């Protein structure tokens with residue numbers, strides 16, 4: 775089980791490190807492993823003309839996806855991670871060191887569209903989701919993660935609302951919901967924000983993150 779994850783952990787073990795020598799964003803807790811397994815499954819089973827990695831970090835996702843596309847566009851706003859991203863991916867891709875919304879607006883203005891978009895933030899990404907319908911071709915695939923479930927569940931169990939992180943979320947809506955209830959609310963919110971029809975193809979959900987694949 776998780777043979778792909780093991781193989782890629784070995785493959786990426788020498789990538790540049792930050793955070794006092796610890797690898798950033800290559801984790802081995804169950805939902806993180808599932809995220810990587812899903813990415814590898816996509817890389818091995820699809821072919822795309824162009825991919826947008828909108829939260830590129832230090833490059834793991836882009837490296838995995840480079841197996842299924844020759845045209846990878848990476849956005850990373852943090853300068854330190856951006857520099858590592860370019861080193862790790864050998865300057866083979868196209869890079870933007872800006873907030874992704876700024877780059878989305880630029881692409882929309884230029885009419886640039888993608889076959890596949892990966893949205894992999896820390897926390898949530900509702901502001902970004904609103905732009906996605908204008909950034910995809912007809913035959914699109916989008917993979918999206920939200921980490922807000924972690925904060926919301928912590929707030930619900932500890933009764934201490936960390937409001938500053940998600941001021942626009944009504945935490946009370948989530949009271950008494952199981953994980954599938956969280957997933958349904960997330961998908962409902964996606965349907966409100968994305969102006970094109972889509973079907974959910976795959977999802978996984980844990981105490982920390984929800985990741986869904988849709989087109």
Ligand SMILES: C[S@@+](CC[C@H](N)C(=O)[O-])C[C@H]1O[C@@H](n2cnc3c(N)ncnc32)[C@H](O)[C@@H]1O
Nearest residue numbers: 799829830831834835850851852873874894895
């Ligand atoms: C969860 S990590 C991404 C991990 C990466 N996809 C991987 O495969 O390892 C999120 C990254 O997005 C960057 N980020 C967060 N908000 C952003 C924004 N609005 N625009 C661009 N980059 C952003 C962070 O600096 C961080 O490196």
